[in-house]
Amino acid sequence: MLMLQGICxxxxxxxxxxxxxxxxxxxxxxxxxxxxxxILIFDRFAYIYRGNVSTLGWWMVRISNFGVYFFSLTxxxxxxxxxxxxxxxxxxxxxxxxxxxxxxxxxxxCMILLIISLFTKMYYTFDETNHYxxxxxxxxxxxxxxxxxxxxxxxxxxxxxNLSKRIIIPIILFIILPVTATIIQIFLYGLSLTNIAICxxxxxxxxxxxxxxxxxxxxxxxxxxxxxEKYKQELEITVEKRNQELRIANEKAELILLNVLPKDxxxxxxxxxxRIISQKYPNAxxxxxxxxxxxxxxxxxxxxxxxxxxxKISSIFDxxxxxxxxxKIKTIGGTYMAASGLTENSVNNGAxxxxxxxxxxxxxxxxxNALFPYNLQIRIGISTGELVAGVIGTTKFxxxxxxxxxxxxxxxxxxxxxxxxxxxxxTYNHIKNFVKSNEKEKIEIKGKGPVTSxxx
Numbered sequence: 107m108l109m110l111q112g113i114c115x116x117x118x119x120x121x122x123x124x125x126x127x128x129x130x131x132x133x134x135x136x137x138x139x140x141x142x143x144x145i146l147i148f149d150r151f152a153y154i155y156r157g158n159v160s161t162l163g164w165w166m167v168r169i170s171n172f173g174v175y176f177f178s179l180t181x182x183x184x185x186x187x188x189x190x191x192x193x194x195x196x197x198x199x200x201x202x203x204x205x206x207x208x209x210x211x212x213x214x215x216c217m218i219l220l221i222i223s224l225f226t227k228m229y230y231t232f233d234e235t236n237h238y239x240x241x242x243x244x245x246x247x248x249x250x251x252x253x254x255x256x257x258x259x260x261x262x263x264x265x266x267x268n269l270s271k272r273i274i275i276p277i278i279l280f281i282i283l284p285v286t287a288t289i290i291q292i293f294l295y296g297l298s299l300t301n302i303a304i305c306x307x308x309x310x311x312x313x314x315x316x317x318x319x320x321x322x323x324x325x326x327x328x329x330x331x332x333x334x335e336k337y338k339q340e341l342e343i344t345v346e347k348r349n350q351e352l353r354i355a356n357e358k359a360e361l362i363l364l365n366v367l368p369k370d371x372x373x374x375x376x377x378x379x380x381r382i383i384s385q386k387y388p389n390a391x392x393x394x395x396x397x398x399x400x401x402x403x404x405x406x407x408x409x410x411x412x413x414x415x416x417x418k419i420s421s422i423f424d425x426x427x428x429x430x431x432x433x434k435i436k437t438i439g440g441t442y443m444a445a446s447g448l449t450e451n452s453v454n455n456g457a458x459x460x461x462x463x464x465x466x467x468x469x470x471x472x473x474x475n476a477l478f479p480y481n482l483q484i485r486i487g488i489s490t491g492e493l494v495a496g497v498i499g500t501t502k503f504x505x506x507x508x509x510x511x512x513x514x515x516x517x518x519x520x521x522x523x524x525x526x527x528x529x530x531x532x533t534y535n536h537i538k539n540f541v542k543s544n545e546k547e548k549i550e551i552k553g554k555g556p557v558t559s560x561x562x
Contacts, residue, residue: 148170179213216247394488
């Protein structure tokens with residue numbers, strides 16, 4: 107008995123500091139343990155003072171026996187409260203089961219009968235030697251709590267499907283063992299089997315409840331870990347997707363820059379978008395080509411037809427420039443401007459590449475003339491030398507080149523002949539080992555005076 111008292115006391119203290127139980131569950135189990143502790147204390151005092159005829163003994167025997175009966179009922183009531191909370195939380199019940207409501211009513215009736223028995227000696231009496239004796243109404247005290255336990259058992263069995271097996275076992279034993287002990291105690295008076303059985307089961311309920319709570323926490327942790335792992339995987343997929351989108355966007359941006367700028371300037375512009383990007387090239391070759399009589403052609407075609415024609419020609423030239431490694435600079439109306447040798451190395455084959463490009467676009471025009479209802483002719487002017495290239499503007503920027511080489515190439519084109527390649531002396535010096543000219547002339551260039559040029 108003393109050992110059970112100590113265990114109930116320790117468990118009651120544990121419950122106070124237990125954080126993983128709900129508030130209602132803590133209250134119900136705490137009341138169970140406290141009632142079990144008090145019933146053991148009063149039962150012990152009832153035996154200690156039994157037969158003691160002193161004033162203290164007289165009072166202690168009566169208070170202790172009343173306490174044993176009273177706290178037996180509070181244990182059952184606390185268990186009923188525990189079942190209500192358990193079924194609501196595990197079975198998601200909106201209403202309290204009728205059997206548990208009837209249990210509360212029977213327990214209230216038991217309390218009333220217990221108080222009545224104090225004045226009527228319905229349950230028990232005391233003789234002149236202060237000894238406890240059962241009265242004829244004692245069986246009511248066993249009957250009503252037994253009915254309550256049967257109602258509770260019925261409720262447990264009805265809703266057992268959603269209850270954990272670990273919890274079902276102690277709560278069923280909580281009912282069966284005390285009832286069995288009570289039946290035995292009726293015939294073997296003097297043994298506190300019912301009290302011992304009830305107190306023992308309150309301890310088991312706490313132990314199994316803590317184990318069940320720990321399992322729930324562990325399951326919740328596993329679910330949390332699984333969710334975190336799933337979230338991590340989804341996040342990795344999302345990050346990889348975003349990185350892929352970013353790579354594609356960067357590649358598109360780089361491609362756009364490469365379509366506008368030479369490779370070295372493109373990299374510098376990407377790394378320093380706010381800097382003025384400018385580069386001097388010592389030996390670049392510039393080409394101008396223009397449609398002959400372009401303004402007259404405008405008068406014979408609609409604006410839409412002009413745009414279609416220019417777009418077609420420009421696209422063909424762009425494709426060839428890409429194949430030949432030529433940098434397209436810009437187009438203005440019927441004029442197309444390109445360059446090669448845009449490198450800091452003064453020794454390069456830019457002039458040869460431009461020459462191949464020039465021959466190629468003449469072939470392209472001849473091929474297109476077979477498809478067009480009109481006969482297009484172009485002039486081509488080429489010059490080689492030093493120039494400066496750079497990015498103009500900060501938002502809708504453009505790549506442009508400038509210098510005497512550009513001006514001379516423009517003059518070569520303007521003074522050239524249809525479907526012929528007109529090159530400056532500088533360019534001819536680079537290509538004369540590959541192609542010969544049978545026609546040369548002197549032309550006047552503003553700011554430069556007369557210069558020698560060649561037709562190829």
